[in-house]
Amino acid sequence: MEVPELKKLRRAYGFDEVAIVPGSVTVNPDQTNVSLQIDEFEFPIPFMASSLDAVVSPEFAISLGRMGGLAVLNLEGIYTRHEDAESIIKEVTEASQEEATPLLQRIYSAPIRENLIGDRIESIKNGGVCCAISLTPANTKKLAPIAVEAGADILFIQSTVTTARHISKSEKGLNIADICSNVKIPVVVGNTVTYQATLELMETGVHGVLVGVGPGAICTTREVEGIGVPQVTATLDCAAARQEYYKRTGRYVPIITDGGMRTGGDICKAIASGADGVMLGTTFAQAEEAPGLGYNWGMASFHPALPRGTRIHVGSKGSLKQILFGPTSMTDGTQNLEGALKAAMGMCGAMDIAEMQKTDLVIAPAIKTEGKYFQLAGRW
């Protein structure tokens, strides 16, 4: 007897399961262009720093901005709840593992101070770089005008899963289209992983979409709630939505793959899957300039009822400059990210990100062999 199929289960892929196929044309890496454009802003390198308190301080935002990238400041975290953010972070990093979660809960229960919103934005603007800030949907209507007033250049609206249609009885749901019309700055929203949701978000008028829900293999969102789509498939699907939306409207809305990338190789694969740029957390938390002093924690780590994730020691891997541009002595793909991307684009004959998005991918699981045989890592 034939079993009727209740639903179609599509295979989804993550970074560890694919590899980029080199091209039939190669190009000198020096001639490749890796810039990213969000509305009127152009960034020489397509690397963004996640709006995490251990990653992006105003000082970090200035450093990354001057090197060509974009850091997003969390407007609902330590920097807007505490005057002396540095001491607070030091306290977090010095707490024992057991004390860390309750301490974070205490720290994040302090109220957001509107004057600090202005101060932090001003600091970044004074550094002469583009200022991007992040809000949750629940606080956007109230705090976005204050941030815009203070000079913010790009508004990120972020929650675990964001859709254009949110049903809520207790509060009137955030209307993203209204926000896009009302604020005078570009709006980037996320996160999402599906074709349909991306298409609908683009139709609200946003200027960028963040891709990634539960991306990592050990991500606790997948353990706690079972939700998540691996990043290669998520990026491919959202990029398909971007293409469809562009075809319909002529407006190009970049997508940013957010989370789950650990190496230059993963970043190259995100681009090859259709991303216009990538957003990195741990990678930047490991920079000497990161405020977290070698630690990192997510914004759900201290949720009182359903915490997901905890404070983690990530260590320090080098200066921001080394991480972005090398030179490096690390051979594991965690440094010289721009060099890695340009080298990969060279091997694929891709002159810019748009061409790199068209490169072939194969499914090629990274089987770990136990023997420590020498493997040629390319020549010259």
Place this chain on the structure above:
Amino acid sequence: MEVPELKKLRRAYGFDEVAIVPGSVTVNPDQTNVSLQIDEFEFPIPFMASSLDAVVSPEFAISLGRMGGLAVLNLEGIYTRHEDAESIIKEVTEASQEEATPLLQRIYSAPIRENLIGDRIESIKNGGVCCAISLTPANTKKLAPIAVEAGADILFIQSTVTTARHISKSEKGLNIADICSNVKIPVVVGNTVTYQATLELMETGVHGVLVGVGPGAICTTREVEGIGVPQVTATLDCAAARQEYYKRTGRYVPIITDGGMRTGGDICKAIASGADGVMLGTTFAQAEEAPGLGYNWGMASFHPALPRGTRIHVGSKGSLKQILFGPTSMTDGTQNLEGALKAAMGMCGAMDIAEMQKTDLVIAPAIKTEGKYFQLAGRW
């Protein structure tokens, strides 16, 4: 030369191999409804406790019932063989690992005392909750009437694999249709994993079907006998049978995924695969209220000729209330199960279980990465 295909090998999936795709609509978790209905009984939460002696005592059944779930008492175990069940269980938990199996064999060789059946059921009923009890097919004809007489509300008939057509020479096989007609209470049967067997069981008139044979990856039924279907595929197939049966008859028979779930994520995936509810063993064995004092054992652990499984230390993870509703400090998905389910339903825009059953799944194996990189566990 083309090789003729002797049989079709279909790919089957387990919890670790799939993930739930968030929706294009999201809903506030507070507005979701997770209730489960079995015949006339409605349970506010769709979580059942397995009929294991280390999990369900009359006291535990009352606690879980008051919190909205349903515990099933094993009528062929310690509680109906021994007056002082508590001391017996204490003895089991204090035995060395070597002594445990012979001790269990001795304990379970005591005769079932019919007066204890009445006593245990009465205790549960006195707690003011629905009383579910479990019997094997071999004992159902004899003991079910006694249980009904004593006030049991729901009868579970369970064996490793139960079908509507059982061939036996030595005894006249149990006719499930007859039982359903004769007992005046709803009947839930299991376990099964296939479309055909589920359809046939529903045709006998049962009010619920338990899904799961050899579900876990390390389940010894798969080692000892090679039998088993991973739970996602098993649930999908049995749910397809439920839909077909409903279409034909207009009677909706819920299916309960039983076994193999370790986290809130697994539970969400079972529902997304089509389950109306789930049955949990270890999860509840880890409650402070569980009679097993941090231990658990299966009902095949002491089979004299072909034992499968043994006494296992599962530890204590918190109160039943914490496990079901939080708040929790555990970030591994083993607590606040209702919260996790409602959060997942929110991200999928599902207002109730029936809508959650329609959500998309992707095949996305949980590849364990060795690096301890920080992974964002969702935001806010």
Place this chain on the structure above:
Amino acid sequence: MEVPELKKLRRAYGFDEVAIVPGSVTVNPDQTNVSLQIDEFEFPIPFMASSLDAVVSPEFAISLGRMGGLAVLNLEGIYTRHEDAESIIKEVTEASQEEATPLLQRIYSAPIRENLIGDRIESIKNGGVCCAISLTPANTKKLAPIAVEAGADILFIQSTVTTARHISKSEKGLNIADICSNVKIPVVVGNTVTYQATLELMETGVHGVLVGVGPGAICTTREVEGIGVPQVTATLDCAAARQEYYKRTGRYVPIITDGGMRTGGDICKAIASGADGVMLGTTFAQAEEAPGLGYNWGMASFHPALPRGTRIHVGSKGSLKQILFGPTSMTDGTQNLEGALKAAMGMCGAMDIAEMQKTDLVIAPAIKTEGKYFQLAGRW
């Protein structure tokens, strides 16, 4: 550009990758029949012991024969090269790991003594059981008549890969059809793994075919030569050849899955893949009655130019009776193999091996989970 496909790569499956689907009918295990027939010989249990010197001595052959199975004596090993085989084997088991290979090389360089062939066969026949012996193709023409003369009942002709068409310049290849006509006893040949080779072997008139080349996951034939087909697919393909040959000729030639099975579950899967019986090495080497005293070694372990495998300590797991029929305290599927097979057949509603061969299989990789969660091993 579309890439032309040079060859079709078919997916092949091993025991760890499949599971048996329970049926819509169940049957009482006591009513199942697991007998195996080879030509006129009928064996109550379908378990054969491999022709390895550490597994099958004449005494072991008698023991297994009396319990209903069949052991195959290696006619080119220690028993026919050395009068006092017991002392020789003791020496092997007492050698250090470094000494073992040179010692084996020395022991196996002694000449085969024709008088010992007669003696060993006579011993087995005196035990009142069917006597099966094994030869390589190179020695068959010379030694088979001696063995038949001495009273052997079944002749096994075995090499790593055996085909009906062997090309050789130095010697006139063995003509299997001639052998089948000339010897007056049934001939079983192997090993093979393909549809085509099995069909051609059956056309030579053999009475059984052994299935399995490089079956195990860690088998060195796959490491050394890259050759091998996982056993589930190999068995399915060879069973398809058996069906085709039966359809054409009306003669039923049983196939025996040989190697790679570690548990009762694996044996059940071999049968469900189409095997009529199974041949086991390690399982029987672990019997108290096995001559190897807890050790085992393959017949390629001492090949001077290209050794594959070595002497391995397998330990002692219980009496032959326990391994075959229980009762057992082992919960890992290595004991009570008949009980496991009958239980599995019961869950599949299979009255005999022929019906069990028709049961459904699903592809269900055995993912090892790291958490030690309790898993229900079936009930009652």
Place this chain on the structure above:
Amino acid sequence: MEVPELKKLRRAYGFDEVAIVPGSVTVNPDQTNVSLQIDEFEFPIPFMASSLDAVVSPEFAISLGRMGGLAVLNLEGIYTRHEDAESIIKEVTEASQEEATPLLQRIYSAPIRENLIGDRIESIKNGGVCCAISLTPANTKKLAPIAVEAGADILFIQSTVTTARHISKSEKGLNIADICSNVKIPVVVGNTVTYQATLELMETGVHGVLVGVGPGAICTTREVEGIGVPQVTATLDCAAARQEYYKRTGRYVPIITDGGMRTGGDICKAIASGADGVMLGTTFAQAEEAPGLGYNWGMASFHPALPRGTRIHVGSKGSLKQILFGPTSMTDGTQNLEGALKAAMGMCGAMDIAEMQKTDLVIAPAIKTEGKYFQLAGRW
């Protein structure tokens, strides 16, 4: 809603994921022919040594050449930069792991001395064997004529990814067709992994193509840049290009699978995937005759901005003769490579490499089992 597919993801396979299917005909291994032809040169064994400084010295090239293989000398490494190469290599092997990379950087920053090119080639020619040398595209136009003048027999042009169409602003890209016309010796180029690129390279007139980019599972090119195609699929695709080019032109251009092979089994699989020969690094670095004294390093290990790989201890596994022809006591497939290939060809009924290329492959992942059960490694 159906999701439009942005790009097709093809599944690619590596050595660990396939196995060779034995044939319906078998042949005596002694009768097989494993020779490889490159233009007018014929090599009795199809094994080449990689142009790595720790593998190929002039002395090693002579040894391997006399045994029937071909070693490729790196013309841009230690042997052409330093008179006393032996001392330099000794220094590398004696450095601590921390000192190794800076030391290599220093050693490889010395200029290439044209007189040493002549000396090294002369040494090899004096050994009476075919002399193959390797250059990068950037240095080919300048140094190839010198090498040819000095008597080199075959020119290898190698970079991580080589295509017939390279775009470069700063330098006029190497025109491979011109080189092929101008040098009077056969040209082998690489590396490549795709059908299209191989076809285009063959159209330039080359006499051989090296297949392999980022082949190994732990290859850092995949980590750093995400680039790579597993070797079985890469070889199949490039072999398809060779067949297509042969069909169009009648000229047969051999392809050499380069990298990722650790055992005789892997080598057999490369041939079965369509390779005419294989290029080995680690395997030969482990020979007693290798100049690296038990160490090996890649030519990208000391790249200042984006190093990939490092100095690795590979140990010494035996003489070159043992590795190639045995006899051996190693049972892991790392010795007697010719014996392994001939044995495999025997089991597949392949008389020569061309027939072995046609053998069937199955997809059969090498699942590692944790139990240490004995596995029969073939018989006799």
